[in-house]
Amino acid sequence: MKSILGAISDKNSVKAMLEALDAKHAEMIALVQEWSAINSGSRNLDGLKVMEAEIVSAFAPLGAEVEFIELGDGEIVNNQGEVKIVPNGRSIRIYKHPQANRRVLMTGHTDTVFPIDSDFQTSRWLDDNTLNGPGVADMKGGIIVMLYALLAFEDGPFAGTIGWEVILSPDEETGSLKSGPLLMERARSADIGLTYEPALADGTLAGARKGSGNYTVVVRGKATHAGREFHQGRNAVVALSKIIVDLSELTDGRPELTVNPAVINGGVAPNIVPDMAWCRFNVRLKAAEDAEWFQNQLDAIINKWNSEDGYTAELHGGINRPPKDLSDANLKLMDLIKACGDDLGIAINYVATGGCCEGNNLAAAGLPNVDTLGVRGGAIHSSDEFVLVDSFVERAKLSALILTAFAAGQLDEVINLKNQKPEK
Ligand SMILES: [Zn+2]
Known part of the structure; x- marks a missing residue:
């Protein structure tokens, strides 16, 4: 696979944009510790509101439009076998340059699996590179990767040339029952999708999903x-x-x-x-x-x-x-992201998984996507959840380069393949 950077005429500016991220390490780590201490279990609407405010303020320097989308109530069957109504939080939509020719949808979730009465509420260091805490990997860390990639991109030579849209859901951990239709609707007006679930600790990304x-x-x-x-x-x-x-x-x-x-x-x-x-x-x-x-x-x-x-x-x-099977367009996107990794010295491999995430919903709407572009980490959904903190800058660079490649037209092949296929 050819070099992505090598094919960009203004590659020195791109390199400078990527190198500037090195100085952001400490900021990113401080932010994930702060966000990890905010309980935002899917049913903790107050905690989700606090995360909402945090997100709005962290994304503010991007100067993007911000919108909150009410999702309506959900239903659960309680222990007496009766159907009960449970309220949901809101989705956050942050977008810029919606008229651009090339459009990317970036998704994530502000909720965690840890309820308000969980014993697991704050982060602590396991060693110099390993931070244990609720949501540090899944996926407050991922939102931070997304944020810094966008900040870098909008500071780089291709600033303002693509339409990007961020959707953050409050109910991913309960199955995206109410945010799923919104994700699919927004997926239909994008060319590619990037989702910020954690990669495996060794950096492996997810491919096909059941x-x-x-x-x-x-x-x-x-x-x-x-x-x-x-x-x-x-x-x-x-x-x-x-x-x-x-x-x-x-x-x-x-x-x-x-x-x-x-x-x-x-x-x-x-x-x-x-x-x-x-x-x-x-x-x-x-x-x-x-x-x-x-x-x-x-x-x-x-x-x-x-x-x-x-x-x-x-x-x-x-x-x-729905199952995420890999269309030709999706396979091409995976290849090109691997090529971005090669340029940065990050080995990208993909593995099929029985686990699911928003990438399933995006794929069902016909959107080629890679859904594990967040931090490297593991033991998610348990009190052993951890993030390897050297992955923050590394993964932010990867996404900033993906956005740059997209802006430079290097992912147009993905769009062409996508448009050849009727939407499912
Ligand atoms: Zn997640």
């Missing part, structure tokens, strides 16, 4: 005394158990499709026939067309119990992340 869906099945029967009128009862726990066996047998019904019945609840006491039971389960799938197959199988399993005397079964949830 799709994912979360569901709750609630079964209701009839409660009776287990001794006096057992046969008049309808045992919801037994019905649910049979449903769970049927669900688990869908694993491998399509290549690499897995079903994971994960959380169950039901019954009150051993001498009462239980009248309610529920199970939460997750499906992972590799091909977009498997979604319809899976839904048909689910409907058959559920409907069987609705035609059974004295029982009802309800299904909640659905597939929220």
